[in-house]
Amino acid sequence: MNPLDELVRAVQKTAHYVNGNLPNHANSGAGTNPSGEDQINADVWADHLFFDGLSSLDCVGEYVSEERKEAVDCGEGYSVAIDPLDGSSNLASNNSVGTIVGVYDAELPASGREMVASMMVLYGPYTTMTVAREDKDVVKEYLLRDGYSEPWGEFQIPEETTVVGLAGKPSERTEEFNAIAEEFERELKLRYGGATVADLAQVLEYGGLFGYPATSGYPDGKLRVHFESAPLAYLMEASGGSSTDGSQSLLDVEPDGLHARTPTFLGNEELVQRLEAALTE
Helix, strand or coil, rough: CCCCHHHHHHHHHHHHHHHHHHHCCCCCCCEECCCCEEEHHHHHHHHHHHHHHCCCCCCCEEECCCCCCCECCCCEEEEEEEEEEEEEEHHHHCCCEEEEEEECCCCCCCCCCEEEEEEEECCCEEEEEEEEEECCCCCCEEEEECCEEEEEEEEECCCCCCEECCCCCCHHHHHHHHHHHHHHHHEEECCCCCCCCHHHHHHHHCCCCEEEECCCCCCCCCCCCHHHHHHHHHHHHHHEEEEEECCCCCCCHHCCCCCCEECCEEEEHHHHHHHHHHHHC
């Protein structure tokens, strides 16, 4: 079997189980993750599930998780970087969460240019999985239900821009960013839910812009390069959109460690170019 097919199927299989059992792990606390952020039991539980499902594959050489300080050596093969339960703080209010997977043909840390596939699972009113691969010409979406994964469609970001979701308190953002954010928010519908996968799904479906800027609390940005920013940029750019850290594609960011962060913006090329122009004046 094609190694990327194996990886996609393993993520699908594990996501089915996560979807069916997530309510059992929604409210218990677990401490902090290696990035110093709040971690709940569901984060640790999902990480163990994906580790069991992926680390045993012959094509996986390294498992790197947002919930683990160091990489786990699995042999020879691809490096898999994963955010097992993106937006887990949303569970307390019964809102959407997700899973993000980046597949790198290099030992980590590495830039997104070393990626060969990216996947995101959205556990919403129904569960979907979006997949971009270097050996496929289209970004595919699957519906996960009743233990099966069925083709659900193909993603190409719409030319028309409709929604915008920008994180961070205005008091913690720069004046330059607040100015361009106000422009976008006057022109577009506000859509921000606190789970990166859910917010990106809005942009992929309706067109627009989503992002986490640098703030006083997160001067390097909040999202991690390997687990969130680069995999989602890979999906977005494969869907005809664009990405930036404010001056360059997120795929060109060179992380200096496994848990390195970066400002992250994803959306239609027109909006990304306007944002870069505003931030580099």
